Amino acid sequence: MPDGSGFVRPGEIEDMTNGSRRKRLTLLAMGLLTLATVVAGCTGPENRQNSLRPAGEEARKIDDLFMFVVVIATIVGIFVCVGVVVAAIKFRARPGKNENPKQVHGNTALEVGWTLLPAVILAVVAVPTVALIFQLNDAPKPSALDVRVVGKQWWWQFEYPAEKGGTKVVTANEMHIPVGREINAELTACDPSLGTPPTGGCNVIHSFWVPELNGKRDVVPGHDNTLTFTAEKEGTYLGQCAEYCGLSHANMRFRVIVQSEAEFEEWLEEQRDGPAVTLEEAGRAGTLFSKKFGCTNCHTTEDSSLSVYGPNLTHLASRETFASGYYQLNRKRLIDWILDAPSMIPMEAAECRLPPGPGVTCVGMPSFVNDTPAGQPTMTRAEAEEIADYLLQLD
Numbered sequence: 001m002p003d004g005s006g007f008v009r010p011g012e013i014e015d016m017t018n019g020s021r022r023k024r025l026t027l028l029a030m031g032l033l034t035l036a037t038v039v040a041g042c043t044g045p046e047n048r049q050n051s052l053r054p055a056g057e058e059a060r061k062i063d064d065l066f067m068f069v070v071v072i073a074t075i076v077g078i079f080v081c082v083g084v085v086v087a088a089i090k091f092r093a094r095p096g097k098n099e100n101p102k103q104v105h106g107n108t109a110l111e112v113g114w115t116l117l118p119a120v121i122l123a124v125v126a127v128p129t130v131a132l133i134f135q136l137n138d139a140p141k142p143s144a145l146d147v148r149v150v151g152k153q154w155w156w157q158f159e160y161p162a163e164k165g166g167t168k169v170v171t172a173n174e175m176h177i178p179v180g181r182e183i184n185a186e187l188t189a190c191d192p193s194l195g196t197p198p199t200g201g202c203n204v205i206h207s208f209w210v211p212e213l214n215g216k217r218d219v220v221p222g223h224d225n226t227l228t229f230t231a232e233k234e235g236t237y238l239g240q241c242a243e244y245c246g247l248s249h250a251n252m253r254f255r256v257i258v259q260s261e262a263e264f265e266e267w268l269e270e271q272r273d274g275p276a277v278t279l280e281e282a283g284r285a286g287t288l289f290s291k292k293f294g295c296t297n298c299h300t301t302e303d304s305s306l307s308v309y310g311p312n313l314t315h316l317a318s319r320e321t322f323a324s325g326y327y328q329l330n331r332k333r334l335i336d337w338i339l340d341a342p343s344m345i346p347m348e349a350a351e352c353r354l355p356p357g358p359g360v361t362c363v364g365m366p367s368f369v370n371d372t373p374a375g376q377p378t379m380t381r382a383e384a385e386e387i388a389d390y391l392l393q394l395d
């Protein structure tokens with residue numbers, strides 16, 4: 001080891017080279033391991049947020065263009081890498097041959113060549129790219145199904161318009177659509193039921209993204225966007241908020257459930273129905289829900305056409321998941337959630353049980369066992385079970 005004198009004793013040099021080589025090997029091994037782990041995350045049937053496995057017309061067009069650009073980029077990449085290696089070997093300094101190679105400055109043919117060739121390559125990439133951008137923004141077909149998508153912190157509301165004499169349907173986190181039919185998603189961050197836009201009822205910026213169906217599109221307060229897409233195959237596709245929007249952004253997922261036209265219509269009809277059990281029929285559980293714990297300040301279980309502060313729960317039990325697709329909907333998880341939602345998904349919820357007013361910043365679902373504000377009742381497990389059993393009947 002160096003002794004601080006600044007000199008290296010004979011014998012130490014070898015040790016140090018060995019040490020740094022070992023260090024380099026360790027670093028290399030660690031790098032490869034990390035790479036392998038990251039790459040492993042890209043495959044497997046469980047990862048369904050995969051834009052390389054398109055299941056929608058629009059996603060397929062994007063994927064085709066992507067592959068086309070990958071081929072061109074790979075050819076250019078190989079050309080550059082080979083050129084660098086060849087130049088490095090051919091013109092390297094050698095014993096007895098240490099002067100600069102012949103300089104080519106001012107060679108007109110070369111300069112014109114390496115200006116024109118990249119310009120042509122860029123044009124070949126740009127023309128189909130710009131064309132596809134325009135094509136993806138074509139107006140929706142008249143047969144398209146309109147679905148309003150409202151970005152909230154941190155969940156998604158889906159609204160189906162009233163039509164054919166039926167009422168509007170408001171649901172959360174699971175978007176049902178028919179296969180093969182174009183969907184015209186109207187993306188908004190403002191909910192007129194909660195205030196008057198652009199100042200009231202608006203949320204922060206989110207981004208709607210279902211990688212297997214189409215690219216991302218921002219959900220911007222005060223500026224509604226639209227995104228059209230057509231699913232080619234029945235199945236469940238995973239979506240994700242793709243614009244950082246606060247504490248639980250990473251958990252702000254959703255599902256797109258693609259069904260046959262008949263199944264979809266049946267689902268929509270069922271969603272239009274009233275609740276399977278009314279608050280009154282629910283008896284004690286109904287009182288706990290509406291009176292004792294004030295769940296109805298933020299939710300409704302009575303009317304699936306209403307947009308309220310929290311997810312519409314009129315048909316909660318018809319969903320596979322809850323909490324923006326984070327949890328499978330089952331009794332145990334639901335009870336835990338009702339007791340203490342913020343412990344399951346990060347939320348700024350401590351003040352959500354206080355009466356709204358200046359200084360009360362409330363984003364999310366409150367805990368009914370922790371941080372209970374003075375004068376507000378704490379929930380027992382038995383009460384949570386009762387409420388859960390009531391909610392699980394609402395299919």
Ligand SMILES: [Cu+2]
Binds near residue numbers: 243
């Ligand atoms: Cu978001």
